Amino acid sequence: MSRASLMKTATPQLIAEVRMYETASGGRTGPAYSGWRCPCMVSQETPLIGFDALPLIGGEPLLPGETRSLGFVFLLPEEAVPAIRMAGRFFLWEGRFVAEAIVRS
Structure with a gap:
């Protein structure tokens, strides 16, 4: 299945309120697309512990400085979802922290 097909049909494994950092505050320099x-x-502490994910952005790009509720699909959901739910908050990484998110469900 292609990533484009997955994005259209995926059921979120976790939903979070995502706040993208402003570009001037170290966020992305442009939008994040589907x-x-x-x-x-x-967490932001080292060693960094993270899980690969696809945020289900949808048709409208996610802009620096924007806050939006998003679903997430993880490469290893059986490990990622419990760890992130326990933390309650997580951070999106792109060579640096570009957003933070609060788990909603």
Whole structure:
């Protein structure tokens, strides 16, 4: 299955309120589009512990500074979902922290 097909049909394994950091605060320099993949880190402390995920962005790009409720699909959901739910908050990584998220369900 292609990533585009997955994005259209995937059932979220976790839902979170995501706040993208402003570009001036170290966030992305441009929007995140449907199909964007990023590690989700359970904290900002080293060693970094994270899980590969596809945020289900949908048709409208996610802009720096924007806050939106998003579903997430993880490469290893049996490990990622319990760890992230326990943390209650996680951080999206793209060579640096570009967003933070609060688990909703």
